[in-house]
Amino acid sequence: MKRFTDRVALISGAAQGIGEATALLFAAQGARLVLLDLHAESLARVAEGCAAQGADVIAQPGSVAERSAWDAAVAAALARWQRLDILINNAGITRDARFEHMGVEQFDAVIDVNLRGVFHGAQAALQPMLAAGRGAIVNTSSVVGLHGNFGQTNYAAAKAGVIGMTKTWAREFGPRGIRVNAVAPGFIATPMTAAVPAKVTEKMTAAVPLQRLGAPEDIANAYAFLASDEAAYITGTVLEVSGGLSM
Numbered sequence: 237m238k239r240f241t242d243r244v245a246l247i248s249g250a251a252q253g254i255g256e257a258t259a260l261l262f263a264a265q266g267a268r269l270v271l272l273d274l275h276a277e278s279l280a281r282v283a284e285g286c287a288a289q290g291a292d293v294i295a296q297p298g299s300v301a302e303r304s305a306w307d308a309a310v311a312a313a314l315a316r317w318q319r320l321d322i323l324i325n326n327a328g329i330t331r332d333a334r335f336e337h338m339g340v341e342q343f344d345a346v347i348d349v350n351l352r353g354v355f356h357g358a359q360a361a362l363q364p365m366l367a368a369g370r371g372a373i374v375n376t377s378s379v380v381g382l383h384g385n386f387g388q389t390n391y392a393a394a395k396a397g398v399i400g401m402t403k404t405w406a407r408e409f410g411p412r413g414i415r416v417n418a419v420a421p422g423f424i425a426t427p428m429t430a431a432v433p434a435k436v437t438e439k440m441t442a443a444v445p446l447q448r449l450g451a452p453e454d455i456a457n458a459y460a461f462l463a464s465d466e467a468a469y470i471t472g473t474v475l476e477v478s479g480g481l482s483m
């Protein structure tokens with residue numbers, strides 16, 4: 237039996253990187269999917285890949301920073317399947333700069349997507365989950381949200397905020413059957429980190445006890461575990477998936 241047979245999952249940021257790997261893994265595990273991303277073309281390509289694995293999938297272009305995009309994605313799931321079981325709140329961006337040079341527009345852009353986007357997603361997804369009395373939400377934080385990082389005031393603030401929201405929602409909604417957890421990835425090889433100079437990547441890799449960057453699938457596997465019934469007694473936790481970076 238596949239892990240997510242009959243389950244409906246909404247995955248944001250699904251057009252590339254970790255979100256793409258997650259969509260393909262959930263499809264292989266029998267989930268029915270709504271995929272939300274800014275980039276309609278790449279999203280359609282990922283949706284085709286999921287459909288090729290036999291998944292029933294809806295590609296929903298839109299921005300996680302807009303509540304209306306989330307409402308449309310949730311409405312699409314309910315219209316087709318009358319349920320929503322899982323939210324993977326994965327979309328995220330970076331706009332790095334040293335703090336003394338960081339413009340407020342850089343700060344706001346990252347907060348809008350990485351923090352407010354997660355807020356909107358959870359609020360939209362909770363409605364059908366609360367009505368059903370069950371559901372699982374997985375939010376994407378980062379090791380940067382735990383420890384801070386040079387040049388990432390905006391990103392660290394958002395990712396630390398995600399942890400605060402995750403724990404708050406775990407307390408508020410645990411009694412009503414909904415689990416809320418976060419994953420804190422370390423350095424993962426995706427388009428987000430592809431622009432990092434090779435020298436820096438080498439330095440980053442050297443700091444990781446497992447001596448490699450993570451693959452998108454490493455994070456997808458953590459999302460899948462926390463979203464599945466195998467994690468039925470886990471809520472309010474932050475699962476670091478970083479090759480041991482934080483020790």
Ligand code: NAD
Nearest residue numbers: 249251252253254273274299300327328378421424426428
């Ligand atoms: P990525 O840039 O490869 O993919 C992010 C996806 O999110 C893209 O498809 C993009 O179009 C989408 N997206 C961006 N803004 C959006 C918006 N407003 N609305 C809808 N979709 C939007 O990044 P990734 O590395 O796959 O990152 C996925 C998540 O993991 C992010 O939350 C990121 O912060 C987090 N993370 C990544 C790393 C890493 O090393 N790659 C480390 C820690 C945390």
